[in-house]
Amino acid sequence: GAGVSQSPSNKVTEKGKDVELRCDPISGHTALYWYRQSLGQGLEFLIYFQGNSAPDKSGLPSDRFSAERTGGSVSTLTIQRTQQEDSAVYLCASSLQAGTDTQYFGPGTRLTVL
Amino acid sequence: AQSVTQLDSQVPVFEEAPVELRCNYSSSVSVYLFWYVQYPNQGLQLLLKYLSGSTLVESINGFEAEFNKSQTSFHLRKPSVHISDTAEYFCAVSDASRGAQKLVFGQGTRLTINP
Numbered sequence: 001g002a003g004v005s006q007s008p009s010n011k012v013t014e015k016g017k018d019v020e021l022r023c024d025p026i027s028g029h030t031a032l033y034w035y036r037q038s039l040g041q042g043l044e045f046l047i048y049f050q051g052n053s054a055p056d057k058s059g060l061p062s063d064r065f066s067a068e069r070t071g072g073s074v075s076t077l078t079i080q081r082t083q084q085e086d087s088a089v090y091l092c093a094s095s096l097q098a099g100t101d102t103q104y105f106g107p108g109t110r111l112t113v114l
Numbered sequence: 115a116q117s118v119t120q121l122d123s124q125v126p127v128f129e130e131a132p133v134e135l136r137c138n139y140s141s142s143v144s145v146y147l148f149w150y151v152q153y154p155n156q157g158l159q160l161l162l163k164y165l166s167g168s169t170l171v172e173s174i175n176g177f178e179a180e181f182n183k184s185q186t187s188f189h190l191r192k193p194s195v196h197i198s199d200t201a202e203y204f205c206a207v208s209d210a211s212r213g214a215q216k217l218v219f220g221q222g223t224r225l226t227i228n229p
Contacts, residue, residue, distance in 0.1 A: 004157075031215070043204060043219035056216060091158065098215045100146060100165055100208075105158040 002026065004106035006092050012112045013082055021077040021109045025094030032075050033095075033103060034067060038088035046090075049075060050098045082113045116140055116207050120220035127195055128228050135190040135223045137179075137205030144210035147188040148217065149179055153201045161203070164188065175199075200227045 005024045013019050025032050034046040045059040049069040060066070064082075069075040079086055089108040095101040121136040139145060149161040162173040169181040179190045188205060202222045208214040 033215075033217075035217075035219075042221045043206075043217075045216045045218065048215050050215075059216070093158075098213065100214050102160050102163070103217065104160075105150075107157045 004092055004094050004104055006090075006106040006109050008109060009107065010110045010112075012114065014114050015084060016081055018078065018080045019082055019111065021079075021090050021111070023075045023077070023092030023094075023106060025073065025075070025092070026104055029094035029096055029104075030072060031095045031098035031101070031103075032069060033093040034075070034077050035091040035093065035105075036088045037091055037108070041088075043091075046077070048098060055098075079111075082111075084113050087111055087113045116145070116209055116218045118205050118207050118218055118220035120203075120205055120223050122223050123221065124224045124226065126226045126228060129197055130194050132193050133191065133195050133199075133225065135203050135205075135225065137188045137190065137220060139186050139188065139205075139207045141186050146208045146210055146214050147179070147181055148206040148208075149173075149177070149188075149190050150204045150206060150219075151201045152204065152222075158204070161190075195225075195227050197227050197229065199225060201225060 007022045033048040037043045047057045064080045067077045091108045093103040093105045095103045117140045119138045127133045147164040150158045151161045162171045164181045172178045177192045202224045204222045205220040206217040
């Protein structure tokens, strides 16, 4: 079956612009997670959803970052007024339920802020 | 907060040699432990996980890891590696007492297999 898909695969933007990153989870998976992978910080948790609710937003680095999930499926991560330090690979994962179920990762979106 | 330390950023080994990738985590009441692998130009894939029960867990491709609570470690081992094992390996932990949703990753160990 289809895995987690993310779009775009690459995004180059100018400092100060807003960007939207999209994640399509595996069909039937109720939990969805966003992580960030950067050279300096490694792999960091950003936020997770159970259904359309986000019980844990603790990893969002600033109020420029927000995420939403609609219909219990697709999620969008939005970064406003991008900064160079936002450059990273943004990874999405999904699992059947939040908790111990295996998280399946997408290929990521590579964001470059010039 | 949980943290994970992977002591080696790079491990070069010869083909058919044994390998151990080390992982230590900060102490917690109860944890779940994971090893993920990232092959070149591919996404993260789960290699194996420990949730409960036997402290020795195995993957389908010959890797194994042992949960050692007293040493707060979850080292990954393989008795004989292949060229195809070349990848970056990430150890991760989740806090079972807080619902285990969030994975905390180590910095990764790049395993390079030389012929």
